[in-house]
Amino acid sequence: MSKVLPSNKIYSIKEAIQLSKKRLPKLVFDFIDGASGDEKLSEINSLALDQIRLEPRVLRNVEKRSLKKKFFDYQFDYPFGFAPMGMTNLSWPGADIMLAKESAKNNIPTCVSMASTTTLEKMYELSEGRSWMQLYIFQDENFVMELIERAEKTGYQTLILTVDVPVLSRRTRDDKNGFAYPFKIGPKQFFDFATHPTWSLTTLFKGIPKPMNYVTSKSGDGIFKRKESRGSTDFETLKRVRDKWKGKLIVKGVMSPKDSIKIKDAGADAIQVSNHGGRQLDSATAAINILPLIRKAVGEQFPLIFDSGIRSGSDIVRALALGADYTMIGRPVMYAMGADGEKGLKRIVEILKEETSTTLGLVGLNDINDISSEIVAKEVIGNTKY
Numbered sequence: 535m536s537k538v539l540p541s542n543k544i545y546s547i548k549e550a551i552q553l554s555k556k557r558l559p560k561l562v563f564d565f566i567d568g569a570s571g572d573e574k575l576s577e578i579n580s581l582a583l584d585q586i587r588l589e590p591r592v593l594r595n596v597e598k599r600s601l602k603k604k605f606f607d608y609q610f611d612y613p614f615g616f617a618p619m620g621m622t623n624l625s626w627p628g629a630d631i632m633l634a635k636e637s638a639k640n641n642i643p644t645c646v647s648m649a650s651t652t653t654l655e656k657m658y659e660l661s662e663g664r665s666w667m668q669l670y671i672f673q674d675e676n677f678v679m680e681l682i683e684r685a686e687k688t689g690y691q692t693l694i695l696t697v698d699v700p701v702l703s704r705r706t707r708d709d710k711n712g713f714a715y716p717f718k719i720g721p722k723q724f725f726d727f728a729t730h731p732t733w734s735l736t737t738l739f740k741g742i743p744k745p746m747n748y749v750t751s752k753s754g755d756g757i758f759k760r761k762e763s764r765g766s767t768d769f770e771t772l773k774r775v776r777d778k779w780k781g782k783l784i785v786k787g788v789m790s791p792k793d794s795i796k797i798k799d800a801g802a803d804a805i806q807v808s809n810h811g812g813r814q815l816d817s818a819t820a821a822i823n824i825l826p827l828i829r830k831a832v833g834e835q836f837p838l839i840f841d842s843g844i845r846s847g848s849d850i851v852r853a854l855a856l857g858a859d860y861t862m863i864g865r866p867v868m869y870a871m872g873a874d875g876e877k878g879l880k881r882i883v884e885i886l887k888e889e890t891s892t893t894l895g896l897v898g899l900n901d902i903n904d905i906s907s908e909i910v911a912k913e914v915i916g917n918t919k920y
């Protein structure tokens with residue numbers, strides 16, 4: 535079998551964005567890149583990370599750098615994994631499989647969305663057991679419980695319950711493009727697909743992406759109703775999931791220190807601080823701004839994961855400095871696969887690894903586990919906006 539080399543087209547996430555914008559139908563690129571409301575929050579997430587400046591340290595011998603990071607009982611090789619994303623195969627046919635294999639190769643976790651385009655069983659097998667299952671609670675709780683049972687039977691040990699989509703926010707670009715699932719192909723969409731023939735023909739050849747966990751379900755109707763309300767999810771629901779799931783439970787999409795304390799007390803094993811990459815409450819604050827407050831609320835030892843806005847290795851280091859134990863990457867991997875398929879994904883993972891390692895060395899550390907708020911620059915003139 536020929537070895538896939540990393541893409542030689544991508545040198546940064548910015549480039550992956552530009553390339554994927556050219557290669558993907560507009561409707562698909564906008565689904566990935568888009569955000570809620572005025573879309574400012576997805577930008578603010580990254581701008582706020584950017585505002586955190588680090589302090590270079592010198593004369594420290596940083597030859598033996600290690601990015602190995604323990605989370606729960608797992609010893610991962612790098613401090614980042616792949617965030618759960620539904621309909622991933624839209625970014626490129628076979629995207630889920632690329633993510634699963636890349637997670638096995640790098641010994642990092644890949645989160646499998648309940649709306650994933652590959653079954654949770656296949657993802658677990660291909661990631662060699664490094665998959666974490668993500669769920670929303672829709673109205674049909676039977677289906678959710680069936681997925682929990684399937685995950686347990688497959689061998690999954692970690693479940694993510696996403697709680698920041700009680701109602702699906704309005705995404706202007708999706709509305710304008712007529713993005714719907716199942717696809718509705720009118721003249722506008724037909725023109726969009728026709729003018730992006732590489733994606734369209736590959737997708738036609740490999741099969742239109744389907745939400746495979748739904749398609750293979752025994753209890754549900756097999757249909758993923760993206761716009762169905764998830765509004766009845768509450769602390770009672772969390773309790774039911776906690777009672778049912780014996781493995782590790784992560785609650786994702788938490789942006790309030792008060793909620794964090796209640797979720798910790800309700801028996802969650804970890805919290806994922808996230809504003810869904812700016813795709814939900816558009817008037818929320820940047821996820822990174824709330825991270826230190828949540829860390830303070832839950833205490834030093836409670837496991838915290840961070841996502842939303844990470845666009846470089848420096849951002850990973852920044853999140854760890856502000857209180858995260860682990861980070862998740864969302865859109866960048868979708869852009870990378872949209873730009874250059876498997877090669878693009880490999881390239882972005884290499885870039886993130888290299889940038890994280892370089893940043894670690896430049897702040898004077900060898901071990902990623904030694905990162906603390908100590909590495910944040912203490913500026914004489916405060917509040918400089920760059």
Ligand SMILES: Cc1cc2nc3c(=O)[nH]c(=O)nc-3n(C[C@H](O)[C@H](O)[C@H](O)COP(=O)(O)O)c2cc1C
Nearest residue numbers: 566617618619620647696810811841842843864865
């Ligand atoms: C196309 C797309 C689909 C997503 N689908 C899900 C999902 O099914 N479940 C979930 O918990 N989060 C989902 N998310 C949110 C991500 O898990 C993550 O929180 C977010 O992308 C992080 O922000 P970033 O994209 O700025 O890195 C999705 C995000 C994108 C971009």
